[in-house]
Amino acid sequence: MTEASPLDAAESAVRAFGAPQLPEEWGATPLTVVMPTYNEAGSLPGMARALMALPLPGLRLLVVDDSSPDGTGALAEEHARRVEETYGTRRMSVLHRTEKDGLGRAYAAGMARAVADGAQYVLQMDADGSHPADKVAELLGVALATGAGVVVGSRYVQGGTLSDAWGAHRKLLSRWANAYAGTILGTRVRDITGGFNLWRADAVRAVDLATVDSAGYSFQVEMKYRALRHGFGLVEVPIHFEDRTVGESKMNLMVQLESVAMPWKLRLRDTRRGARDALVGRAARAARGDRGPLG
Ligand SMILES: Nc1nc2c(ncn2[C@@H]2O[C@H](COP(=O)(O)OP(=O)(O)O)[C@@H](O)[C@H]2O)c(=O)[nH]1
Numbered sequence: 172m173t174e175a176s177p178l179d180a181a182e183s184a185v186r187a188f189g190a191p192q193l194p195e196e197w198g199a200t201p202l203t204v205v206m207p208t209y210n211e212a213g214s215l216p217g218m219a220r221a222l223m224a225l226p227l228p229g230l231r232l233l234v235v236d237d238s239s240p241d242g243t244g245a246l247a248e249e250h251a252r253r254v255e256e257t258y259g260t261r262r263m264s265v266l267h268r269t270e271k272d273g274l275g276r277a278y279a280a281g282m283a284r285a286v287a288d289g290a291q292y293v294l295q296m297d298a299d300g301s302h303p304a305d306k307v308a309e310l311l312g313v314a315l316a317t318g319a320g321v322v323v324g325s326r327y328v329q330g331g332t333l334s335d336a337w338g339a340h341r342k343l344l345s346r347w348a349n350a351y352a353g354t355i356l357g358t359r360v361r362d363i364t365g366g367f368n369l370w371r372a373d374a375v376r377a378v379d380l381a382t383v384d385s386a387g388y389s390f391q392v393e394m395k396y397r398a399l400r401h402g403f404g405l406v407e408v409p410i411h412f413e414d415r416t417v418g419e420s421k422m423n424l425m426v427q428l429e430s431v432a433m434p435w436k437l438r439l440r441d442t443r444r445g446a447r448d449a450l451v452g453r454a455a456r457a458a459r460g461d462r463g464p465l466g
């Protein structure tokens with residue numbers, strides 16, 4: 172008679188107790204994926220299907236469409252209706268905006284809506300297939316386990332990888348952009364420019380979306396920086412970043428210039444605020460007759 176291996180034992184346990192499940196708390200957590208779209212008709216349905224198929228019944232999808240000329244907005248509505256028929260609840264909805272107003276503005280509107288509608292967690296995710304849907308549960312699990320305000324799906328921590336379709340030049344540019352923003356802002360976040368980020372609702376409220384400056388992609392940097400300034404914990408989880416296979420990138424020169432200027436803008440604003448606070452503090456101490464450490 173052959174001895175049963177540990178693997179056999181595990182397999183019979185699975186047969187006895189059913190397929191392994193995610194912890195109940197993960198599935199019960201209200202999580203809204205906010206997905207900005209501009210001309211993403213080729214990839215949006217597949218993304219929506221992948222998200223709905225995850226074993227996370229608390230997951231909702233909010234598409235933020237800026238009146239895409241290719242009809243992404245109408246396609247998203249049609250898909251949302253089908254999702255409702257399949258699941259019996261309105262798990263997908265669309266926020267329609269009148270004109271192309273930048274990725275940052277679209278995210279700000281969508282994240283504000285998601286939190287106002289009761290999401291406990293909000294996930295930022297591109298519609299072009301670059302961000303892995305099969306990592307969503309892990310990001311949520313890490314957030315719940317660590318209590319971090321922000322969990323970054325990171326290309327640049329150990330285990331993170333980039334699509335082979337990215338040439339050496341593009342890889343270097345992305346690395347450089349991260350180092351540039353991180354150095355100016357004095358943060359050690361490895362993927363500060365990354366766009367696959369999970370936010371706890373109170374961290375979203377604390378950053379005050381209405382006052383965010385960035386219209387474009389620098390939104391990613393500004394948001395993480397603001398969260399860190401508010402004292403929220405930030406954890407990075409490795410992901411594989413895929414290149415888009417359909418549609419076109421919306422990156423343009425204006426967006427790039429804003430991304431170059433934004434770290435300086437944020438830093439200068441903080442320096443000024445720090446100097447002002449110090450001045451106000453000194454005036455208040457003088458009025459009270461306090462003396463500083465140097466007399
Ligand atoms: N609503 C909206 N979505 C946008 C805008 N700009 C970019 N996006 C979306 O933001 C995501 C990331 O943009 P993408 O072009 O893939 O950027 P890249 O990956 O840096 O080339 C995609 O889902 C885009 O459709 C915009 O102005 N408005």
Ligand SMILES: [Mg+2]
Binds near residue numbers: 297299301415
């Ligand atoms: Mg992209």
